[in-house]
Amino acid sequence: MRLPDFILQNLEPILQAWEDFARTIHTPGTDLDREGLRDHAEQMLRAIVLDLRTTQTVQEQIDKAQGLAPQHDDETPAETHAMTRLMAGFSIDQMVSEYRALRTSVLSQWLDQVKHGTPLEVDDMNRFHEAIDQALAESIASYSRAVEASRNVFLGILGHDLRTPLGAILLGADMLRRSESIGERGTRVATQIYTSVQRASQIVGDLLDLTRCQMGPGIPVKRVAVDLAPICERIVEEIRAFHPDAEIILHTKTQAFGLFDGPRIEQVFSNIISNAVQHGGARLPINVELTATAETVVFTVHNLGEPIPVDVLPFIFNPMGRFSQRSVIEHGPTAGLGLGLFIASEIVSAHQGSIEVESCAETGTVFQVSVPLSAA
Numbered sequence: 001m002r003l004p005d006f007i008l009q010n011l012e013p014i015l016q017a018w019e020d021f022a023r024t025i026h027t028p029g030t031d032l033d034r035e036g037l038r039d040h041a042e043q044m045l046r047a048i049v050l051d052l053r054t055t056q057t058v059q060e061q062i063d064k065a066q067g068l069a070p071q072h073d074d075e076t077p078a079e080t081h082a083m084t085r086l087m088a089g090f091s092i093d094q095m096v097s098e099y100r101a102l103r104t105s106v107l108s109q110w111l112d113q114v115k116h117g118t119p120l121e122v123d124d125m126n127r128f129h130e131a132i133d134q135a136l137a138e139s140i141a142s143y144s145r146a147v148e149a150s151r152n153v154f155l156g157i158l159g160h161d162l163r164t165p166l167g168a169i170l171l172g173a174d175m176l177r178r179s180e181s182i183g184e185r186g187t188r189v190a191t192q193i194y195t196s197v198q199r200a201s202q203i204v205g206d207l208l209d210l211t212r213c214q215m216g217p218g219i220p221v222k223r224v225a226v227d228l229a230p231i232c233e234r235i236v237e238e239i240r241a242f243h244p245d246a247e248i249i250l251h252t253k254t255q256a257f258g259l260f261d262g263p264r265i266e267q268v269f270s271n272i273i274s275n276a277v278q279h280g281g282a283r284l285p286i287n288v289e290l291t292a293t294a295e296t297v298v299f300t301v302h303n304l305g306e307p308i309p310v311d312v313l314p315f316i317f318n319p320m321g322r323f324s325q326r327s328v329i330e331h332g333p334t335a336g337l338g339l340g341l342f343i344a345s346e347i348v349s350a351h352q353g354s355i356e357v358e359s360c361a362e363t364g365t366v367f368q369v370s371v372p373l374s375a376a
Helices: 003-009 011-023 041-052 058-065 077-087 092-115 122-178 183-215 228-242 262-279 325-331 339-350
Strands: 224-227 248-252 257-260 286-292 296-303 354-360 364-372
Touching: 003 011, 003 041, 003 092, 003 122, 011 041, 011 092, 041 077, 041 122, 058 122, 077 092, 077 122, 092 122, 122 183, 183 339, 224 228, 228 248, 228 257, 228 262, 228 286, 228 296, 257 262, 257 364, 262 286, 262 296, 262 339, 262 364, 339 354, 339 364
Parallel strands: 248 286
Antiparallel strands: 224 257, 286 296, 296 364, 354 364
């Protein structure tokens, strides 16, 4: 008996085996009923039968094996199954185990028939493995997309809700540090609170920007006519005040007047200079230069010290690519999320500009940002 015919004729025993296995999976949610345990299993099996009965060329088989199967606009049963399993509390490992159990159940029952004299079509088995793998890939992709979307929504809500209490604390700390009645010690404590809340607000802003980049076309910018030279000077002064031991040398040769989103470019200046202060050599100078041509403004930050590792350099603007277990061990859990350079690169891209980095032990590390003076 051909495998697609066997599946249709033995649909109920196969579904019962699926249900029995799904019942053994423990999830934090409420126990599923019979219909919930069998969720979309029948539709997936019928889709597999249809695939097995569809003529397939050698090239189509190669494409499917390489993950290049034709994409469909409609949501497949495997994709829907992943969503319902996620909502039911299944982990991705538990969902994958269902497919392993389904594969084993179908083939073991079919091979029992073969032992009783039914001719074996090896191609049916190969095609069945391909179909199961395709359904599994669709489920994993759907599950991952849903998890990523829910994470982004959570980060957006978290960042939005944190801004109000942080703003209130920032305002109160600012009032206290300006008060003359709390004494020198009170002023020092209030200033420390104010600085810490400013840092927390910046982290929240970075999380919101990350969420915008993940859920939309990127960081929005609003261009207005502005001179970047005084903005750069102010950012350097702020960082000097925050890091009094750092030697930051600023070179501004001319005005940098053009159409920019001033507050966003401030973030670029602040993130790149702060990164140089944090990772540059102790008490070694950091050179910051801002120049402008007829069409472009160029911002350069050069610091000496330990170079960026070669394996990290290609991912320096990607916080996910920069993460590794080794980095957590070496720098500890308080080293930060590494969003600053990512946010800076997204802001530069939104201005149709470019950001590059070079790093070696001999000459140090150089970040260079080039942004056109006007919108394309």
